[in-house]
Amino acid sequence: MELLDRYVKVLRVFLPRRQRDDIVREISEEIREQILGTEVTLGRPLTVDEQAEVIGRYGHPLVTAARYRPQRHLIGPIVFPYYWMALKCVLLLTLFGHAVSLALVVSDIPSWPAVGQALEGTVQDVFAVVGWFTVLAAVADRWLARSTALRRWDPRTLMQRTQAFQAPLLNDRSRRLPSLVNKATLFELPATPFGLIAAAVLGAWWLLALRYPVLMFGPGAARLDWGPDINVDADGRVTGLLLKAPTGNVPAVRRP
């Protein structure tokens, strides 16, 4: 029964540590009994193919072992759509920033090593953004799972919010334009727990990127400086809405 021994050996690796010995013992005994029972009925030892048919019914070791574990996920179905939406937005902005940065690098030092370095920085930043967003979404997911906010939800709060948001929008004119009603619902998004999470994550990234442009523009940020209409704070650090290239090749880049 070499095939059986090999099967349980592989299965053992994937099983939950605490139950491992017990499960392997049970499955080994059961398969052994099935094989021996069939051998007695047939009056001959089973071939490897016949043994494989019996063992195959127990499933691929990876699949079978997974069935012994409770279902787990890093980001659940409630948080995932907002995580995915926010991640796409930020990745788009990051890639846009890095594309600008790459254009500056090429115009400043048109050499392959410089381009390679910029691309390497882009890849690193994309991984960093994905990593951080995944961590934040996982934390949000765990918080939501433990929070009672969703279970304590009262549908009447929708009415209160809608009235609050619709007040400036739903005048007599809007009654003739039902599309405005939908707009009011969109405005409500930041007032939902998911909207708040997405807004907090996006906002944190945006504010950090203002302070550390490398988060949006990558290594090329070192070649960027803030534009003329800026505010200088007490540290002499600059914050503002315009960026410019010190080389003057690209005079200014307006943030979106």
Added chain:
Amino acid sequence: MGTEQFDSLRLELRRGCLVMAVMAQLRTEHYGYTLKKELAERGVEIDEGTLYPLLRRLESQGLLVSEWREEDKRNKRFYRLSVDGKRVLKDLLAEWQSLNASLTRIVGTRSAA
């Protein structure tokens, strides 16, 4: 696509029924192999890769109890319904019968085919 949809829905429908079938069969003590055989004889096919993890899950939920015992010179793990399991099974069966009666009223005998 139609077959895939059917398979997926069938799997969903069977999942709860399998739990009830296993629990009901374990009102008398069985080990995995005989449990599977008896279920198959009564028309409920369940593959081993599903049955054994299901037995463990039900046991971890306190619905089954198990013990290792020697029978025919072989060690086997025997499962049976626990006291809690009996109570839960009774409730589940009542729920299933009520659901079944409702479905019969909805579908009706005329359009069932």
